[in-house]
Amino acid sequence: MQTVQEDIRQLGVDSLWHALTQHKPLKDKPPMHIVRGEGCYIYDSEGNSYLDALAGLWCVNVGYGRKELAEIAKEQMTELAYLAPTMSHPKAILLADKLLKLLDIQGHVYFASSGSEANEAAFKIARQYQMQIGQYRRYKIISRHRAYHGNTFAAMTATGQAERKIGYDPLAPGFLHIPPPYPYRRHEKLTVEEHGDYAAQMLEDTIIYEGVETVAAFIMEPMISGGGVIVPPDNYIAKIRQICDRYGVVLIFDEVVSGFGRTGKLFGHWHWGIKPDIITFAKGISSGYMPLSATVVSNRIFEAFYGEANELKHFRHVNTYSAHPASTAVGLANIEIMLREDLPDNAMRMGAYIREGLKELEDHPYVGEIRGKGLLLGIETVADKTTKEPLAGSVIAGILNTCKEMGVLIGRNGNTVPGLANVLIMAPPLVLSEADADKIVHALKTAFAKSLAS
Numbered sequence: 001m002q003t004v005q006e007d008i009r010q011l012g013v014d015s016l017w018h019a020l021t022q023h024k025p026l027k028d029k030p031p032m033h034i035v036r037g038e039g040c041y042i043y044d045s046e047g048n049s050y051l052d053a054l055a056g057l058w059c060v061n062v063g064y065g066r067k068e069l070a071e072i073a074k075e076q077m078t079e080l081a082y083l084a085p086t087m088s089h090p091k092a093i094l095l096a097d098k099l100l101k102l103l104d105i106q107g108h109v110y111f112a113s114s115g116s117e118a119n120e121a122a123f124k125i126a127r128q129y130q131m132q133i134g135q136y137r138r139y140k141i142i143s144r145h146r147a148y149h150g151n152t153f154a155a156m157t158a159t160g161q162a163e164r165k166i167g168y169d170p171l172a173p174g175f176l177h178i179p180p181p182y183p184y185r186r187h188e189k190l191t192v193e194e195h196g197d198y199a200a201q202m203l204e205d206t207i208i209y210e211g212v213e214t215v216a217a218f219i220m221e222p223m224i225s226g227g228g229v230i231v232p233p234d235n236y237i238a239k240i241r242q243i244c245d246r247y248g249v250v251l252i253f254d255e256v257v258s259g260f261g262r263t264g265k266l267f268g269h270w271h272w273g274i275k276p277d278i279i280t281f282a283k284g285i286s287s288g289y290m291p292l293s294a295t296v297v298s299n300r301i302f303e304a305f306y307g308e309a310n311e312l313k314h315f316r317h318v319n320t321y322s323a324h325p326a327s328t329a330v331g332l333a334n335i336e337i338m339l340r341e342d343l344p345d346n347a348m349r350m351g352a353y354i355r356e357g358l359k360e361l362e363d364h365p366y367v368g369e370i371r372g373k374g375l376l377l378g379i380e381t382v383a384d385k386t387t388k389e390p391l392a393g394s395v396i397a398g399i400l401n402t403c404k405e406m407g408v409l410i411g412r413n414g415n416t417v418p419g420l421a422n423v424l425i426m427a428p429p430l431v432l433s434e435a436d437a438d439k440i441v442h443a444l445k446t447a448f449a450k451s452l453a454s
């Protein structure tokens with residue numbers, strides 16, 4: 001048995017091209033070899049368990065091992081395994097309807113398989129919409145530094161993380177970036193609110209400087225997630241909505257991470273009481289049990305696509321796996337679980353509980369700021385609290401390693417923003433219990449204490 005496990009691990013190094021991974025070191029240290037998941041825990045082939053405080057890639061919101069979802073997928077595959085997305089089937093219809101009702105939006109939903117595809121669809125819809133309402137020169141899409149929007153060409157170009165683009169030029173034309181609000185590193189003379197105004201003003205200035213008649217859309221995450229867990233000042237998002245309205249710019253919210261309970265409300269934008277024009281979802285929409293994403297489009301936009309068969313107005317876009325029967329069936333059941341167990345509320349409570357548990361860590365010399373909402377939490381680490389110089393990568397690696405040795409997997413915004421890969425990230429499954437939360441807090445406190453001793 002042992003030999004089979006070793007063989008398969010070696011095969012994994014020899015044949016699998018792992019995401020975001022430098023392969024030479026794998027010769028001596030193969031990737032974690034995980035064989036099972038249950039609740040918030042994953043188990044390796046040696047029987048070690050790890051509290052997955054990242055929920056995979058921030059996606060296993062309802063936790064691992066939900067047999068109910070496996071049964072739903074099996075039933076759906078047995079009944080209807082696949083359907084061309086030009087036709088319709090009950091699960092896709094019910095899921096689209098459910099999403100619109102939950103969001104309280106009159107609109108239409110385009111399904112695909114990943115967050116990148118959802119954002120690509122959003123960009124194409126925004127451009128085509130502008131053209132079809134007679135705004136022929138509006139093609140530019142503005143996004144923000146630090147944000148991640150995906151790995152396909154347009155989504156990567158919209159991404160505001162320089163390292164992810166090295167080696168892939170030329171990127172997609174027509175994209176530009178503005179800085180997001182970043183309260184922790186704001187200008188010292190500004191209050192958080194003034195900083196929020198200033199950051200929103202940058203969008204308005206950029207639209208004007210670029211030429212209002214050239215800007216199609218603005219895309220943002222409600223809270224920057226992978227780029228370092230950055231929560232905007234409370235006044236920022238309402239201002240962004242007003243600016244987009246003022247200048248006819250489509251407002252796209254990327255809720256790939258913040259959707260489906262992650263931030264303590266079912267949807268991230270609910271924290272700020274505005275309605276985007278387009279919203280993209282992935283990850284938590286199916287809790288990672290099946291590949292699924294959604295681009296939700298308000299009818300104000302959709303109407304520009306509504307025409308007779310011979311008008312060239314329709315959305316000229318297809319994904320083979322759009323509205324996949326098994327994915328949409330699982331998505332629907334996943335949302336039912338989330339609502340039945342009130343997981344957004346648990347995320348809110350457990351997030352507050354972890355923040356409380358980490359309170360004394362705020363005095364640690366390497367902790368600049370602990371921030372987040374719900375179960376999307378970040379710890380910005382610094383070498384010096386006054387200058388805010390980021391903590392050295394090797395010290396951060398040591399902290400993460402101690403947590404791992406204690407059976408807790410914590411993330412980091414590595415490989416993203418040059419010089420600022422210094423934020424530890426927690427986004428555990430939303431089923432987290434107090435005992436699990438205690439374990440995360442204990443591991444972090446121990447690891448930070450040890451980092452001073454080394």
Ligand code: PLP
Nearest residue numbers: 114115116148149150256257282
């Ligand atoms: N948008 C955000 C905010 C993300 O975090 C991600 C992935 O991490 C994406 C989009 C892209 O999603 P996917 O990896 O499913 O293409």
